[in-house]
Amino acid sequence: MTEEMIIAGFGGQGVLSMGKILAYSGVMQDFEVSWMPAYGPEMRGGTANVTVVISDKTISSPISHMYDTAIILNQQSMDKFESMVRPGGILIYDTNGIVKHPTRKDIKIYTIDATEEAAKRGNTRLFNTMILGGYLKVRPIVTLENVFKGLKKSLPERAWKTLPANEEAVRIGMELIKEIQ
Amino acid sequence: MKKEIRLMKGNEAIAEAAVRAGCDGYFGYPITPQTEVIETLMELRPWETTGMVVVQSESETASINMVYGAASCGRKAMTTSSSPGISLMGEGLSYIAGAELPCLVVNVQRGGPGLGTIQPSQADYFQATKAGGHGDFNMLVLAPNSVQEMYDFVGLGFELAFKYLNPVMILTDGVIGQMMEKVVVSEPIPRLTDEEVREKYGDWALTGKKNRKRNVVTSLELDPLRQEKVNHKLQAKYQKMREEEVRYETFRCEDADYVMVAYGASARMSAKVVEMAREDGYKVGLLRPITLFPFPTEQLRAMRDRVKGFLSVEMSAGQMKEDIQLAVGSDAVVEHYGRYGGVVHTPGEIYEGLKEKLISKFE
Structure with a gap:
């Protein structure tokens, strides 16, 4: 099993941390992992993306040109990465702020309205763990137990008080995700 | 443990x-x-x-x-x-x-x-x-x-x-x-x-000269004959490194027609290109220099007669390519592929570069 994925959106949405939680979850499950951010002058409001590879084999390249899964959280990222999903691969996106929806016919497409749900619940910071839950529902490559362990590992101790809310958000995300095609 | x-x-x-x-x-x-x-x-x-x-x-x-x-x-x-x-x-x-x-x-x-x-x-x-x-x-x-x-x-x-x-x-x-x-x-x-430093590596450090002769640390030697001697000593040291410290790794080079040479991040992407090319039936290998000085010159030279060509993959305009060419000789085919100036090439781009610059010349 090798899962090459890109998570892309705005800086401040928790794109990099979501990748980090996944990478840690992979470590907890004894997988090989790599996490490569598109670092740069990006900041809150700018674009941010991270490539995460999780595999049961040695990972040759931490950088890819085709992805098994793309999690897309803004229009710019949709424009850039829709074409880079492997045929038969998965595209997950939050419809919030998306004006041009994906048109590919050879991939599986899911939507998750996490922005709206997180706002409704009054905690927009749970947005990324909801998306993570949605992803894990369609690609259960790591067990929920290891995800929660990974979540704890990826957070500094002072943030552990948010663990129950984040775990709950993962479960909400699993309910929230909808298959489009 | x-x-x-x-x-x-x-x-x-x-x-x-x-x-x-x-x-x-x-x-x-x-x-x-x-x-x-x-x-x-x-x-x-x-x-x-x-x-x-x-x-x-x-x-x-x-x-x-x-x-x-x-x-x-x-x-x-x-x-x-x-x-x-x-x-x-x-x-x-x-x-x-x-x-x-x-x-x-x-x-x-x-x-x-x-x-x-x-x-x-x-x-x-x-x-x-x-x-x-x-x-x-x-x-x-x-x-x-x-x-x-x-x-x-x-x-x-x-x-x-x-x-x-x-x-x-x-x-x-x-x-x-x-x-x-x-x-x-x-x-x-x-x-x-x-x-411990003195025992393991010799008595040259400035540690306070109590009970021993004075140690001098300098790069200045105004007498050219003496400075030439300093240089001879340095050159002997670099020669010893060339003989004893070359480190490298090969991946699927045994039967390779084409050998990519790459270090650092480019070596990771090139390893994936080897997998992609092998799936398409091209015999491609990778030599990864782990030491860049000393460079694996002999190891590359040993391959030149059974390899059709070499591709230097580096995020530069082709700097290591010169050392590869020196190693395998001016009559051997050595090409370069790389994005640079801050652009990171993907395995897909490298593979296209490999086909265009090397494989297409022979097949």
């Missing part, structure tokens, strides 16, 4: 490894994409545990001269920077090589020339392997291709620096510095005492 596994950025691994390798002093100045090294050291606060000194200097010029000072005292000293900062260190590196002192310098390369960009690059190959500063000197250059090697090469780098009393450079890039991977961390080793 259970191995301790951590998920770390390459830059964080450098910092963690420095403390655990018994480094005595780190002197550095922040610059993207390597700032996490000094950030991590400040978080680790090793001055409270091992006694290692961590100083944010006022400039890269100051950093390398602090390293020079600490190394003169027989201390394990290091600095890290990125391309423009390394250029500022050229003078100090030359002095350290001339004075025959050990030190470790890490260059997490970014796109140039000039202030350039903060994105990954491999365009400081010439600087690292041939022209780190003025005068006839070489640094021993290690090129990690994973976060684990970033970690491992700190200890190895210090070992080699003290063995040869010469600067060792870890030449890496923004990809390896910024990415996170699993790392098996080693048991910490204690910092060496003055006596």
